[in-house]
Every structure is written in C-alpha cells, then in structure tokens.
Amino acid sequence: MSEKRRAFVVLGHTAPLTPNFPLADLPGSAGRLDILCRCATEAFLLSHGIRRDVCLYLVIQGRLLVRLDGIFLRYLNPDERSTAALIRKAIARAQDLAPGEWAPSTPGISVRWGELADVRAELEAEDFAIYVLEESGRFIREISLPERLAFVLSDHRDFAPEDLEALAGLPRLSVGPRSLQAQTCIALVHNELDLREAGWTNVMCC
Numbered sequence: 001m002s003e004k005r006r007a008f009v010v011l012g013h014t015a016p017l018t019p020n021f022p023l024a025d026l027p028g029s030a031g032r033l034d035i036l037c038r039c040a041t042e043a044f045l046l047s048h049g050i051r052r053d054v055c056l057y058l059v060i061q062g063r064l065l066v067r068l069d070g071i072f073l074r075y076l077n078p079d080e081r082s083t084a085a086l087i088r089k090a091i092a093r094a095q096d097l098a099p100g101e102w103a104p105s106t107p108g109i110s111v112r113w114g115e116l117a118d119v120r121a122e123l124e125a126e127d128f129a130i131y132v133l134e135e136s137g138r139f140i141r142e143i144s145l146p147e148r149l150a151f152v153l154s155d156h157r158d159f160a161p162e163d164l165e166a167l168a169g170l171p172r173l174s175v176g177p178r179s180l181q182a183q184t185c186i187a188l189v190h191n192e193l194d195l196r197e198a199g200w201t202n203v204m205c206c
C-alpha cells in the first residue's frame with residue numbers, strides 16, 4: 001500500500017449539494033462540476049495507472065466534503081462524465097448523513113457534511129504541510145518542500161472571504177506567472193514534485 005504523500009483540496013463554489021443534476025450538463029446545471037472532474041483526473045491519472053499516494057478533497061459550497069483516496073480508488077476513468085457519476089453517487093450518499101461522519105460511497109470515495117476548516121484540521125492531524133496555490137504566491141521552485149504536502153486551489157471563482165479565513169496563516173505558492181485553470185496547476189505541482197523525486201531539479205538547459 002502507498003502512503004498518502006500528496007493531497008489536493010479543490011473548492012467548488014457552485015457545484016451541487018444534491019444529486020438531481022444531469023451528467024450531460026456539467027458546466028451548466030451541475031454548477032461547473034466539470035472543473036472538479038478535471039481536477040480529479042489530473043490528481044490521480046497517469047498515462048496507464050493511478051497515483052496511489054494522492055488524496056483529493058472536493059469542498060462543495062463550503063458545506064459538503066467528498067474525499068477521493070488513491071490507495072483504494074476504483075472506477076476513475078479519464079472522461080468527465082464517469083467521474084461526475086462517481087461524485088454524484090457520493091452526493092446522493094450524503095443526503096441522509098448526520099453532520100461530521102464520513103461515509104463510504106464507491107471504493108476510495110467517501111463523503112461527509114463539513115467545512116474547509118475540517119479538511120485543514122484533518123490534514124494537519126496527518127502531518128501534511130498545507131500550501132495555498134495562488135497566482136501571486138512565491139514561486140514553488142524557490143523553496144524546499146517536506147514529504148507530505150497538501151495544496152488548496154479554487155475553481156473558476158476567487159477564494160471567498162470565508163475560504164481565506166479558514167486558510168489564514170498558510171503559505172501561498174505560485175506555479176508560474178499566468179493565471180491557469182485549476183487542473184493545470186495540479187498537473188504542474190505533480191510534475192514539479194516528480195522532478196524533485198527523480199533528482200532532475202539540477203538539470204540545466206544548454
């Protein structure tokens with residue numbers, strides 16, 4: 001079994017809290033659930049395989065938490081529609097849950113009612129160093145990073161004031177000078193960490 005070493009937390013400000021949305025309209029009536037699906041793809045999928053050491057939290061409207069755990073994850077495919085179907089099952093599973101208890105949905109996916117502050121507390125309890133990904137943060141390549149790392153990203157919207165409150169005091173990191181799509185940031189973070197783990201960081205061009 002791989003130990004969890006990389007975590008991503010994606011804030012879905014408009015994604016649905018109830019499962020009555022069509023899989024055919026993820027950007028519209030499913031409130032940009034397409035973004036969260038693409039983030040799941042980038043967080044876990046390799047060319048032929050799954051990154052087992054990754055955990056992904058989706059924070060929906062600041063109230064509902066969906067956790068995907070690479071060690072146990074099954075049925076994650078590259079297409080957005082089937083990923084959305086997995087998330088929809090988790091949202092359906094949440095409907096009769098009491099606040100605060102994690103409940104399993106499909107293999108490797110669990111759900112609970114809770115807030116970003118709960119995710120932060122859970123990650124800190126597991127000794128993750130947490131960084132907020134922001135365009136104006138410090139360039140990730142300029143700093144050394146510990147082993148267990150968590151990164152928080154927003155979706156198509158800016159971080160809301162209540163998000164910033166829950167993230168107070170955490171360091172901000174940037175992956176580059178342009179404002180990028182959330183899933184691209186996840187891919188770049190993975191690549192940066194893969195390069196470091198493979199010892200490629202000192203290779204200079206020309």
Ligand SMILES: C[S@@+](CC[C@H](N)C(=O)[O-])C[C@H]1O[C@@H](n2cnc3c(N)ncnc32)[C@H](O)[C@@H]1O
Nearest residue numbers: 133134135153154156174175176178179180182
């Ligand atoms: C599409 S951007 C958010 C939208 C943007 N703030 C806006 O409203 O114009 C999605 C998220 O990706 C992350 N992000 C985008 N570009 C980044 C960069 N260059 N460095 C670090 N994180 C970045 C941030 O977490 C951001 O909130």
